[in-house]
Amino acid sequence: MLAGKVVLVTGASRGIGRAIALRLARETPAHIFVGYCLHHDAAAETVAAIERANVPATAIAADVGQVEFLEEMFQTIGDRCGRLDVFVSNAARASFRPAEETTARAWERTMDINARAFLLASQLSAQLMTEGGSIVGLSSLGSHFYAPGYLALGAAKAAIEATARYLAVELAPKNINVNVVCGGLIETETARLHPRYEELKRAVISRTPEGRVGTPDDLAGVVAFLCSPEARWIRGQTIVVDGGFSLVS
């Protein structure tokens, strides 16, 4: 499905991003770039796992919240491969505070790292997608619903969803497809660091028709579909992947 294609997944050293990179590796692209910030060893492990699937891969360290590093990442991809066909914007970082304690800086930085990074990286991707391509953003239910301490990231995710709709229209003439995958609670190493994770997990399971929380692979399969030719008629949509949680909550 992705033969000959060049792929970039940001935040791909661990968790959801890693699952997406490995899922896309099954489609045998020409190269996968593993974007990451500070987890060098984890990024190297992801690269090794992709290479075990006989797909060439390269780790690229980039803090997507800093424009110079974001531009440098795409420069590297351009220099190495001269093109990009699939961009999955998965990197995320945020300030988690109640609404009344969310400072101007916390808001600004969270927006920069998530929403601005999605816009700028999509622009830079489009420059390298000379034969068309696919862009997929990652969102979460906090963009639609209330979650304690999630104001800044929820707003940033909502901005990603809105940005995707505009990009989908304006990049369509370049044959670039843009969509968003919106996950519910996904069991990852990072999620388990939440001080009340087990309580949260039980609450989500009790309200999820599927009777479990999501896994990184649940999202990865949908991302892979949105990167495929079969998804060409889906444009600017936010696909909710939550086992039905949001339908009954």
Place this chain on the structure above:
Amino acid sequence: MLEQVTLSQAEVETTVIDAVARSLLLKPSEIAVNASLQDAYGAESLDMLEIAFSLERAFRIRLPHENILRGAEEQLGEGIFVRQGILTEQGLQILRRLRPEIDASLFTGTVRVHELGRLMTVQTFVRLALRLLEAKEEALVALRAAGCAKCGSHAIFASQKAAEFVCQDCSAAYPVPNGDAVLVEDVSEIYRENGRP
């Protein structure tokens, strides 16, 4: 061209202040080197990660990202430095040695591990950067002495673009020392100096 690996304390401090100021949206003149970044400027984990990334790029080093005391316990024995989230006397001794920039009185009594983030200052990053630049230079000297594992050349240099050493003759690349490993070894050494096995 041979890169100068080590830098003066003043050079490192200037770079750290610039990185901290940029992340916290402040002017460098507004940053006090001994002030808690969290308490004085409201720095959060996302700010700390951004600062760390900027410093890794600026110095081409790899800062520690894991809990160093826990990492050392994996080698030396569980519960030596931290028990139920509280630092033991040995853990406090280690931190007094490992973090001389911090007022030693703060490492007495009941200190919880999750409170240590509040003690991060510009000086903490400066000390870490200097230590890792020192380790980087030591590793380069050792690598040159041993020669390139791929072609045997001793012409190995520190990259001016990435946190790695590069063989001039065959382009083989070697990572710079991992900050977690360097500090875990430092903790183990202090532990041994304190008369522990």
